[in-house]
Amino acid sequence: MLSRHGVGWASISPYSYTRKTLVIKTDSGFLAKVIEAKWLTNNIFSVWLENPKSQRKPKPGQFFGVKVPTHHHLLLRRPVSVADFYQNRIRLVIRVVGQGTAAMSQTAKEAKWDLLGPLGKPAPLVRQKDVIVCGGGVGIAPLLYLTKWLKRNNRVTVILGAKTPSDLILLDNFRKLDLPVSITTENGALGKKGVVTDLIPEVLSRTKKPVIYACGPKQMLLPLKQLAGQVTVLGFLEQRMGCGTGICYCCGIKKTIGGYLRVCRDGPVVNLNQVLL
């Protein structure tokens, strides 16, 4: 399966002077042009990327390894989950946290990015269930694409949280999906005051045997993990990643029983009762 993951020459080319002759054709590594970029908050931005060649459609939960070809010294790809996909166009929502993401924000206007993927195991999709989609901060982004898939066969409730109303991203996109959306903000200026997990007991009481999909910071996943005994909680995991393809064993997260799982190969979406956060 993974043998299909190749990549174009762009990631190597900065070091090579024979690069123009070297386009290795692959079905999943490619240069993508940014066709639209905008800031959603003061440190989260959204980009639509266009791939000229046809390419495999990403599934919810999968991610792309993103590299800015002009920034040679930043070697590794940054894993970014798919926020949306439409006719060969990929939407990524990125929070600026370090040098790599800063380089992306600086080059978003004119550059082509070097992408590898889609990588990772697709999120398991349930059918005919009550589903709660729970997102906090930039973790809301991958849930948008997931929700679009889930709502076809399930009754979905969306709960989103952020620090302040201006930090809440993609709210309009969720509202367009025609689903019940509840909101929390930590200062209470929009929706309920508090954190997103405060809404869980109330939503749980309204639903029958729900499945929770959660993406957000560790503080958000921890209380959800407490529920993992009673309901199924599928969480999006995050870890510092090397290759993204499962060959370097760098992105380990401790399993409940014995050893580590690789976020890139065994995840990123896993049942939270399998892991120790």
Added chain:
Amino acid sequence: MKLPVVIRGVEFANPVLAASGTFGFGIEFPKVARRLGGVVTKALTVLPREGNPPPRIAEVFGGVVNSVGLENPGLEAFKQKVIPRLKKLGTRVIVNIAGFTIDEFLQLTDALNLPEIDGIEINLSCPNVKAGGVNWGQKPKTVERVTSEIKKRTEKLLIVKLTGNFVDPAETGRAAEAGGADAVTVLNTLFALVLDETGSPLLGARTGGLSGPAIKPFALFCVDRVANAVKIPVIGCGGIMSGSDAFEFLCAGASLVQIGTAHMVNPRAGLVIIRELAILCRKRKIRTLTEIIGKIRGQK
């Protein structure tokens, strides 16, 4: 263009190998592996190892620091799950072995006396384990002893992976040669410490090993130095990201090269490098690699 290299009767279709650690067990990308000169598997230990606590990787300027800590499923699982798939790979397979006692090394060597396996690379340089690894690789006498004990038990191509951490690799290289090694790999990652913005160690294991273009000049220096000190072939490794990097290592005295960090960026990096190297050789009108291997020797 073909670029074959022969080491003690074992022919490699081209001089580009996947280095241990960043190409899994060689079976993850069979279509890529098939076209490489060979693959070196992730280090194998007798017992399963879960590895170091995360985070295990950090990026630094022009390099990568890792502290995976030899995570692997152990010898039994390797025999059952990996070896049957290695058989179909169609490339040279070298297994990197890591023991914490001489007995463990011998146990691994005996278990790997299989037709699927072309060679054994002795890991005497891992910076991320408390016992064995770099501690042994820093002592020429230990290197010689481990190598000679293993040599007695196997007919396979025997390679010793050397360290450049606080030891002269020329000395340990000579020790490996005296112990009966068929080749030496120069070199493994260098000791490194990364701090986060709060000033505490970023990696779960506190320290790690630095790789990538940041160490290339040092690796080249060591290849030159070791190639001048030993008669056995040298396998160059350290920050090779392109065909021209590989070319430089060959000129410095390496007979083969290993690709590590580049495979983290791009699982097809090895293939790109082979192609770039072939183009480079054609441009320079080089017919066989023996014309360039070690060509800087004796030059000022």
